[in-house]
Amino acid sequence: MNDSTWVLDGGRLIDPANGIDRIARLVLHDGKVHSIDTPNGDLPPNASRLDVSGKIVAPGLVDLATELREPGSEEDETIQTGSDAALAGGYTTVLCCSSTKPLMDSAASVQLVRQIAQRVDGVRVLPIACLSKGRQAEQMAELGILADAGAAGFSDTPRPMPNDALLKRALDYCRMFDLPIFDRPEVPELAEGGVMHDGRIGLILGLKGLPTEAEDLAVARDVRLAEATKGRLHVGPVSTMGSIDMIGRVKSRGIRISASVCPHNLFGSDEALRSYDSRYKVHPPMRSPSHVEALRNAVAEGVIDAIESGHMPRAQEKKANDLDLAPFGASALETTLAAIATDLVETKILDWSRAIECLSTSPARIAGVKGGTLSVGANADVTVIDPKGAWSVEAKEFRSRCHSSPMTGRTLSARVTHTLVGGRMKFELHPTVKNSTS
Amino acid sequence: MDASLSPDQLSFPAVWRHPHLLDLERLTAAEILAILRTADELKTMTEGCRRKVPLLTGRTCANLFFENSTRTRNSFSLAAKRLGADTVEFSSSGSSVAKGETFVDTAKTIEAMGVDWVVTRHSTPGTPHLLARELGCCVLNAGDGPHEHPTQGLLDMLTILQHRIGSDWKSESADPEKVFAGMTVALVGDIAHSRTARSNLWGLRKLGAHVIICGPPTLVSHRWEELGFEVAHRLDEIVHRCDVLNLLRIQFERQKARPFPSVYEYAALYAMNGQRLRHAKPDILIMAPGPINRGVEITPEVADGPHSVILEQVTNGIAVRMASLWLLANAKDNADASTETLA
Numbered sequence: 001m002n003d004s005t006w007v008l009d010g011g012r013l014i015d016p017a018n019g020i021d022r023i024a025r026l027v028l029h030d031g032k033v034h035s036i037d038t039p040n041g042d043l044p045p046n047a048s049r050l051d052v053s054g055k056i057v058a059p060g061l062v063d064l065a066t067e068l069r070e071p072g073s074e075e076d077e078t079i080q081t082g083s084d085a086a087l088a089g090g091y092t093t094v095l096c097c098s099s100t101k102p103l104m105d106s107a108a109s110v111q112l113v114r115q116i117a118q119r120v121d122g123v124r125v126l127p128i129a130c131l132s133k134g135r136q137a138e139q140m141a142e143l144g145i146l147a148d149a150g151a152a153g154f155s156d157t158p159r160p161m162p163n164d165a166l167l168k169r170a171l172d173y174c175r176m177f178d179l180p181i182f183d184r185p186e187v188p189e190l191a192e193g194g195v196m197h198d199g200r201i202g203l204i205l206g207l208k209g210l211p212t213e214a215e216d217l218a219v220a221r222d223v224r225l226a227e228a229t230k231g232r233l234h235v236g237p238v239s240t241m242g243s244i245d246m247i248g249r250v251k252s253r254g255i256r257i258s259a260s261v262c263p264h265n266l267f268g269s270d271e272a273l274r275s276y277d278s279r280y281k282v283h284p285p286m287r288s289p290s291h292v293e294a295l296r297n298a299v300a301e302g303v304i305d306a307i308e309s310g311h312m313p314r315a316q317e318k319k320a321n322d323l324d325l326a327p328f329g330a331s332a333l334e335t336t337l338a339a340i341a342t343d344l345v346e347t348k349i350l351d352w353s354r355a356i357e358c359l360s361t362s363p364a365r366i367a368g369v370k371g372g373t374l375s376v377g378a379n380a381d382v383t384v385i386d387p388k389g390a391w392s393v394e395a396k397e398f399r400s401r402c403h404s405s406p407m408t409g410r411t412l413s414a415r416v417t418h419t420l421v422g423g424r425m426k427f428e429l430h431p432t433v434k435n436s437t438s
Numbered sequence: 439m440d441a442s443l444s445p446d447q448l449s450f451p452a453v454w455r456h457p458h459l460l461d462l463e464r465l466t467a468a469e470i471l472a473i474l475r476t477a478d479e480l481k482t483m484t485e486g487c488r489r490k491v492p493l494l495t496g497r498t499c500a501n502l503f504f505e506n507s508t509r510t511r512n513s514f515s516l517a518a519k520r521l522g523a524d525t526v527e528f529s530s531s532g533s534s535v536a537k538g539e540t541f542v543d544t545a546k547t548i549e550a551m552g553v554d555w556v557v558t559r560h561s562t563p564g565t566p567h568l569l570a571r572e573l574g575c576c577v578l579n580a581g582d583g584p585h586e587h588p589t590q591g592l593l594d595m596l597t598i599l600q601h602r603i604g605s606d607w608k609s610e611s612a613d614p615e616k617v618f619a620g621m622t623v624a625l626v627g628d629i630a631h632s633r634t635a636r637s638n639l640w641g642l643r644k645l646g647a648h649v650i651i652c653g654p655p656t657l658v659s660h661r662w663e664e665l666g667f668e669v670a671h672r673l674d675e676i677v678h679r680c681d682v683l684n685l686l687r688i689q690f691e692r693q694k695a696r697p698f699p700s701v702y703e704y705a706a707l708y709a710m711n712g713q714r715l716r717h718a719k720p721d722i723l724i725m726a727p728g729p730i731n732r733g734v735e736i737t738p739e740v741a742d743g744p745h746s747v748i749l750e751q752v753t754n755g756i757a758v759r760m761a762s763l764w765l766l767a768n769a770k771d772n773a774d775a776s777t778e779t780l781a
Binding site: 199200203204205206207275276317320321322323324325 | 463540541542560561562563564565567568582583584585586633636659661662664665
């Protein structure tokens with residue numbers, strides 16, 4: 001079987017970057033998109049054919065913030081297991097945060113992650129290096145050297161950046177590399193010790209809250225600094241009405257800033273914590289229904305640009321602790337697309353084109369990476385989705401090493417069936433016999 | 439001992455079905471009253487020189503306290519012993535928890551030694567709920583962080599009932615939701631960190647009391663109003679309306695930042711003292727779950743004065759815990775028996 005040429009036949013091709021949404025044949029050749037709607041006669045010989053009738057063919061998904069936990073915390077996830085999970089979720093590129101020790105604040109550490117990812121040969125892994133040295137929020141990391149080593153952007157995520165002056169300086173400085181800075185918006189002093197959304201449910205349960213103002217204030221600071229410096233700033237994940245309000249206002253003034261949201265903030269509320277189950281201890285926390293509603297609308301209206309998975313894998317023995325000790329985090333790469341299809345597309349809040357834009361086209365644009373489109377000549381990164389492929393989430397069957405998910409037990413309405421990276425089939429839900437075209 | 443009461447006459451209330459006692463928020467008024475009635479009967483049975491009623495001989499109660507406790511732990515221990523049960527005592531210091539074992543695994547280990555109840559106290563809300571999912575035995579919440587302390591709430595209500603309500607509440611025909619009708623109870627102090635408050639709030643409201651939550655805004659969230667409770671920030675403005683004042687301790691150990699400028703200022707604004715008592719109803723009940731900080735929430739003249747029922751609360755605590763142990767064990771036995779029948 002020849003992997004160098006694929007013909008995907010009969011699918012609904014959706015490419016938001018080019019305004020395409022129609023039944024069409026897609027041909028991939030030598031790692032690139034070769035053509036769309038090619039007549040039979042023009043096909044390269046010995047092409048592998050995939051019948052995707054009834055399925056959606058989309059540009060490969062791009063995740064803006066994935067924790068892969070290697071090197072340093074391989075009990076939670078490795079680049080191999082994270083890559084497998086990403087491919088099963090339809091991702092072809094993930095931006096990988098420095099959430100472990102050793103930190104990615106040196107050229108060697110960035111190169112190490114790239115080398116491991118190369119050896120794994122799965123999803124494309126692009127490292128996001130530390131914004132500050134030692135993630136101490138005191139001094140800029142060697143951003144130029146990190147950029148040369150292959151960093152796709154900078155961030156102290158999962159920690160927020162508490163130093164206003166440093167963030168401003170870094171935004172200014174980074175303009176010469178044209179690389180984005182990612183900030184997880186949160187004022188640490190206001191969020192300290194918080195376990196869940198600071199609201200009525202938290203009050204009843206006696207659990208310390210993460211107040212919305214901790215995020216709102218940080219977003220206000222971030223957007224103002226982005227305006228002042230004209231730097232490339234991405235804030236996310238956001239989770240509050242206050243954040244949406246501010247982001248919407250500055251966008252209407254023409255300020256270049258982007259924002260993302262996690263799926264768990266689009267489908268569930270803080271009521272879930274009534275179970276005291278640590279799989280609902282996620283960050284940002286699941287907020288009250290009014291915030292969920294506002295976030296859904298903000299995604300539909302384009303105030304929020306992208307949906308990121310929020311994949312923060314943590315080992316079962318860590319999540320098995322009581323809520324105070326259990327870390328934030330959940331496995332999300334394998335469920336994000338299906339959750340969005342179920343909660344936003346099925347409910348007609350988004351159409352498929354907007355959903356794919358949020359999961360692929362926009363994240364690629366924000367990160368400034370290749371991908372997010374099926375334009376002829378683009379990387380042959382493709383995700384095939386069965387929009388009627390209902391499945392029940394069993395987290396223990398995840399390819400990710402982390403089996404904690406707020407989606408466990410839910411029935412989702414769509415599922416990724418195939419993922420191709422650079423024209424090579426990297427994931428097949430149920431491996432099928434490929435018919436060679438002649 | 440009242441000769442008219444014997445263990446054989448203690449009837450199991452049909453309304454009670456729970457093998458665990460985790461919080462009062464999720465109990466009905468009828469269920470709360472069922473515990474209180476049972477407690478009242480058990481208290482009568484164990485008064486006088488014969489203190490034991492062998493209702494649960496051969497059973498074992500494990501006290502798993504991951505936080506320090508004096509009165510609650512001893513109260514549960516005595517309650518179990520008065521019913522004829524054995525007790526196992528566990529403290530987290532010097533235990534496997536100190537060696538890194540999770541509290542769930544520790545609890546499973548203790549359960550494997552053959553216990554019928556696990557009484558647990560922990561600094562994190564929800565830990566008894568986790569144990570109820572993980573263990574096969576009955577679980578009783580003896581305080582989970584600032585969440586709930588159901589037996590404390592129950593003993594507070596029993597004390598009020600014994601003092602302020604006639605014996606009507608004991609009859610099965612009493613309207614469970616109107617037992618406290620017309621009564622105003624104020625919870626004063628560190629509501630933010632108080633498990634006693636969270637149990638009292640639900641219990642008292644379900645039985646028909648008007649509940650006022652009083653303290654500085656940094657300790658009394660305005661969100662309690664959204665949940666239908668009256669919120670007050672000045673004790674002087676409400677004291678004349680109250681039938682009961684429950685004075686809650688300032689939990690300095692749970693506070694990361696001081697929520698008021700000084701203890702002196704707190705006492706000036708919220709301590710129940712003789713001067714404030716003069717503005718109160720003549721038959722006001724003064725309660726405190728203890729330990730009390732004399733001079734902070736309550737002055738000695740009030741703590742030791744005629745309105746104070748603080749020590750009666752302690753006595754009622756044993757009765758409430760006996761009732762809880764007995765009800766849970768019976769509910770579990772009944773549930774197990776019906777499962778076996780079905781099998």
